[in-house]
Amino acid sequence: MRKFGMILIRLITVFCLPFFLINSAISAPSKAETEAQFRAWLARDLWPEAKAKGISRASFDSAFSGVKLNWKLPDLVAPGTKPTTPREQVQAEFGSPGKYFNEKTIGHVTAGGKARAAQHARTLAAIEKQYGVPGEILVAIWGRESGFGAVKIPHNAFEVLGTKAFMATRKDMFRAELLAALEIVQHGYIDAASMKSSWAGALGQPQFMPTSYIKHAVDFDGDGRRDIWNSEPDALASIANYLRLYGWQRGRDWGFEVNVPAGLSCALEGPDQGLKIADWAKMGVTRINGKPFPANELAGEGYLLMPAGRHGPAFIATPNFYVLKNYNMSDLYALFVGHAGDRIARGSGGFSQRWGDVGGMYRSDIAAMQKALQAKGYDVGKPDGLPGFKTRRSIGDWQAKQGQAATCFPEKALIGAIR
Known part of the structure; x- marks a missing residue:
């Protein structure tokens, strides 16, 4: 009986294996087949929508001339496959927030920012007058995003956005960005071949996504083009316009490093638990440098920020901090920009309080x-x-x-x- 059972299992395996292979082949097409599907998607799906949005056939064909899928990009889900949770999301080590503030990196942004602030002083003053954002904040973002325009941005934007719009986990978002990129070309702001992006599809010296370019980029040098790739005045003013439209409050700082009394709960942290800065001062919160909070800030709202809890520096952040956070959706990014801006403008050093060696x-x-x-x-x-x-x-x-x-x-x- 056992021998008969083993024979039956072998027969089932022999006859079923081809079906498994066929199903596997159907569900997971080859890269060549996927490329063909991509070309068909461009022609039958994307082009009709682009045409309806006013994109010419010439602009569309120019954008996708020679473009192929970039299989090296992250977060892709090939047709016929299912998305999986990236290994790094569950097995990546979470370290101390202090690691984000590598002194080599922040020192580069600070030193470069001081030089650019002096070089572009008149332009930055004009931008601040119009948009209300201090120059040191603009050059800190500029330095962080693209190394003041020196970082090479190597990717063809239509290759990146086309790949992600066709087979990323957030296809709808990237489809909107791809259509916005076509609109940029259609308006003649830059030709398709020159539109380089990061691996995520971000453009130019401010690293705007295409939809953000459409909404926020400005022509500040007066040449009729919103050139965030080559014009430093346009790039800096576009950053300022972005922050203004997200609610930057003219005349207010981004925040202050502070001492938080041991008896004051760190659980008071958060942008939904704001108090007047005068009230924080009454509760014993003091600036780390011993100076009083500026008189013009006392009636304004402030928020306790402790990125490492009691294991690192503490801050009273203003609403402008959360405007900075909109640029990259990270507390640490916003803190990096604000801190670098302070060092650029005032020549101050690092954080007064030490970041603890937490995490692991x-x-x-x-x-x-x-x-x-x-x-x-x-x-x-x-x-x-x-x-x-x-x-x-x-x-x-x-x-x-x-x-x-x-x-x-x-x-x-x-x-x-x-x-």
């Missing part, structure tokens, strides 16, 4: 911690393994309820403790 956990560890807190009713935001302010303050609240000193930051000792 996998994002999956932090995500498990977030889910455990969420199950207890805490609002941690999205349990994605990245400890934003909602996660940090939830940890602080949980620690306080357990009679522990609140640190407001994920630590290895908490992995098994929060259940």
Whole structure:
């Protein structure tokens, strides 16, 4: 009987294997077949929509002349396959936020920013007068995004955006960006062959996505073109216009490094828990440099910001900090720009408080911690393994309820403790 069973299994395997191979071939076409599907998609799907938006056939053909799928780009899902969670999202190590502020990098932006601030002083003053954004903030973003225009941006924008619009996990978003890129070419702001982008499709010295270019880019040098690729006045003014349209408050700073009294809870952090800066001062929060908060800031709203909890510097941020965050959707990015801007304008040094050597956990560890807190009713935001302010303050609240000193930051000792 056992011998008969083994024979039956072999027969099933022999007859079924071709069907598995056929199904696999159908569900996962070759790269050559996918390229053919891409060309068909351009012709039958994208072109009709582009035409309806006023894109000429000549502009469309110029944009996609010689363009092929770029299989080296991240976050792709080939037709016939299913998206998978990237390995790095669960196994990447989450380190100290202090690592973001590598002194070599921030020193380069600071030194380069001082030189450019002097070189473009008249232009920056004119831009600040019109848009209200200080020059040091503009050159800090410029330096961070493209090394003051020196960083090589090698990719064909239509190759990147076309690939991602056809087979990225966020196809709809990239389709909108691709159509905006075609609009840029149609209006003659730049020719298709010269439109280079990052691997994510960001353009020019400010690294705008095409839809952002359409909304925010300006012609500041008066030559009739919004040239964020080659014109430094246009690039800088476009950054300023972006920040203005996102709500930059003229005359206000981005924030201040502060001392937070030991008795004041770090769980007060967050843009949804703002107080007048005068009220923070009454609670014992003081500037790290010993100076009082500027008189013009006292009546304005401020927010406690502690990116590493009690393991690093603390700040009172203004609404302008969150305008900076819109540029890259990262607290650390906004803090980098604000801090570099201070060093460019005032010659100040690094942070007064030291960043602690915290971290060393996998994002999956932090995500498990977030889910455990969420199950207890805490609002941690999205349990994605990245400890934003909602996660940090939830940890602080949980620690306080357990009679522990609140640190407001994920630590290895908490992995098994929060259940």
